[in-house]
């Protein structure tokens with residue numbers, strides 16, 4: 142049996158039974174390294190790739206085979222058998238993907254005796270060994286984390302921001318409510334003189350029909366105007382995806398980014414659609430969607446990082462002008478479908494904040510701005526902590 146190692150020894154490793162490998166990527170391990178193996182054509186030869194898409198580090202186990210190539214489930218980047226990225230749909234059909242967009246492939250992958258064998262690096266043995274009764278595949282190793290820092294749901298910096306925790310009308314006069322935020326349980330109580338929160342927080346407030354809690358002194362600001370016209374809240378959703386990753390997935394393409402204090406705006410235009418996006422750190426998103434010939438709708442999405450593995454999604458849609466109930470319902474269903482579609486594949490425990498950990502292309506301007514905004518939040522929160530420590534020391 143091949144043992145697990147962080148640095149693979151040269152050689153061949155049995156990674157899967159050949160009969161178990163079809164056109165769906167199978168995660169495998171070879172000498173402690175993670176790979177996916179698959180056939181790019183039914184019954185064709187086996188191909189192996191590094192396990193994450195270089196774009197947003199999505200696992201390729203959710204990728205599909207299209208036209209003899211691997212298509213990432215994230216944003217549709219395509220990869221040929223040699224790992225070369227052949228298409229980035231957001232850049233258009235004639236764009237040349239950057240070299241960093243390519244997947245890594247092993248030195249060799251081969252079938253023998255009903256097994257798929259993988260040699261990560263050049264080895265003196267040109268062919269895999271014969272399989273025996275004791276041939277087994279090693280366990281699939283965990284995927285390596287990004288090299289730089291990531292922002293997860295329990296990042297200490299998130300204490301220095303306002304977070305939505307409940308719909309305001311859930312908290313009746315004299316009533317109380319328990320909510321989760323940043324891995325802790327908080328109790329809200331509506332009293333005659335306002336809302337009390339325990340344990341003590343820097344602040345609690347009502348805004349946009351929600352109750353918000355700021356555990357520490359906020360270093361981020363709020364969105365500006367958040368919509369006009371008839372509005373409808375969607376039923377709240379829970380997802381296991383970290384809030385920063387979820388927000389990144391919601392952004393979509395964008396250009397013409399303008400940085401704001403604690404956030405940014407950006408636009409995206411096609412022949413039949415104009416979208417203006419605004420983000421306020423950490424997890425407030427507002428989108429004004431103007432379809433050609435249709436009513437303008439505003440989509441507000443507020444994310445509540447409840448626990449390390451749980452994010453609550455609060456979303457509201459409003460429609461401009463004289464709208465009918467069916468108009469509003471259609472807009473709500475559209476947003477609900479967009480939110481429910483997210484969360485497709487494991488993208489790790491948080492959002493990488495270092496640009497070199499991922500591959501950004503021109504249409505990723507919103508995603509790049511989100512990373513910068515969140516990295517700035519981390520720095521500002523650290524500075525605030527330091528100032529508070531200094532104040533305590535000086536007192």
Ligand code: FES
Pocket residue numbers: 194195196197198199213214215216217218
């Ligand atoms: S195309 Fe793979 S994550 Fe974007």
